[in-house]
Amino acid sequence: MNPVPSPLPSRSSPPAPAGLGTSPRSASAKDPFADLAVPQLPEEEFWEKYNKRLEFPLATVTAVLLHIGIAALLIFILVRLMNREDTSPVPVQLVQVLGLDDGGGLGSSGSGGVEDPFVQADAEPDRAIINSLPNPNQLPEIRDEIRQTIRYFDEQGRLPISDSNAAAYASLEESIRKKLLGARQGAGDGPGSGFDGSAGKGPGGSGADSTLGRNLRWVLRFRVSSGRDYLEQLRAMQAKLLVPIPNSDKALFFPDLNDLSRHRIATDDDLRQLANQIKFCDTRRDAVWQVAGTLQLDFKPATFWAFFPKSLEEELARLERNYRNRRPEDIEETIFRVTFRGGMPEVVVEDQTLKR
Structure with missing residues (x-):
């Protein structure tokens, strides 16, 4: 006796969007993983943000040395100009x-x-x-x-x-x-x-x-x-x-x-x-x-x-x-x-x- 083939399982339809025939219960259903979301990290402070590779202290020292060098150069030029004054003997x-x-x-x-x-x-x-x-x-x-x-x-x-x-x-x-x-x-x-x-x-x-x-x-x-x-x-x-x-x-x-x-x-x-x-x-x-x-x-x-x-x-x-x-x-x-x-x-x- 030939066996009777069993019917193919029916493909279930995708869930309808909320409001389109979706029951109120399914619409208001809560995501079970919502409470497990990782909280957003706080914003980095200024020192941490600009000091990962010592950028801030290096920039500060460079700026100070640059200003000192310019000031020293100006003083040197001024002194040389003052000493250049030549009155005839x-x-x-x-x-x-x-x-x-x-x-x-x-x-x-x-x-x-x-x-x-x-x-x-x-x-x-x-x-x-x-x-x-x-x-x-x-x-x-x-x-x-x-x-x-x-x-x-x-x-x-x-x-x-x-x-x-x-x-x-x-x-x-x-x-x-x-x-x-x-x-x-x-x-x-x-x-x-x-x-x-x-x-x-x-x-x-x-x-x-x-x-x-x-x-x-x-x-x-x-x-x-x-x-x-x-x-x-x-x-x-x-x-x-x-x-x-x-x-x-x-x-x-x-x-x-x-x-x-x-x-x-x-x-x-x-x-x-x-x-x-x-x-x-x-x-x-x-x-x-x-x-x-x-x-x-x-x-x-x-x-x-x-x-x-x-x-x-x-x-x-x-x-x-x-x-x-x-x-x-x-x-x-x-x-x-x-x-x-x-x-x-x-x-x-x-x-x-x-x-x-």
Whole structure:
């Protein structure tokens, strides 16, 4: 007997969407897995979000270093620009560092471009002080007079005296000149003596290596732009100032350039002490008058003299010896260049001439 095949199972129809013949119960049926859904993670904080690979601290440090580098570069450029200001040399010859300068001019105008009398340089600056003499042909006579004054110290007349230094001393009234040269009235027929009371010795030692010998061969050259700048440089070098009063045997003495109100008529003791110091003189009218204006003088001097402390003399002597290892007695003239950086003087030997 043949078996009767069983009927194929019927394919069930897909559930009808809700509202389309779906019973209310099936529509409102709750998803059994709804309560098992993973909750959403909270949003990352700023530090966690931007610090997964140390981005934030690295960026911060980089930015700070970049700003510091830019600031340092700007400061460096500013300092270089300030130091580039170049005023033409105003050689002021040291009479002891005496004399005038080699540049004759008083420096170039400032960075503002305002014309300055110091720009009006002489064509031959080394001869500026010589040309200021009533008769420059009298230089040999002036030199002989100086040698006669210092004969107690330089009996054989071997110390060189430059023309400019001789002219600078000649600009002084005779009694002041002799006191600054260290002369004293001798007793009897003998020559005068030095300030230490011993014959044959001048102020500051003896021979070419003495203060007097150095005064006659040393020259200082400055870079200045005005009378006030001139005084500021001298003040920084702890200089004292002597301003001879025209047509008089008197001179105003400024012992402290930090306090210009402290000045007086120089006494004989003042002049004797100043004779033991390195000094220089300036006779150029524009330079002298600008300095006189800054000092608020009620007269127009023909010259002024500056006197420096012993420490500067020792430094200049060291520079002179080390320049070409020459002995002081073999040197006719040593020229020093003075520049200022950051308010501090820098001195170097610019040139040196052997004794003829």
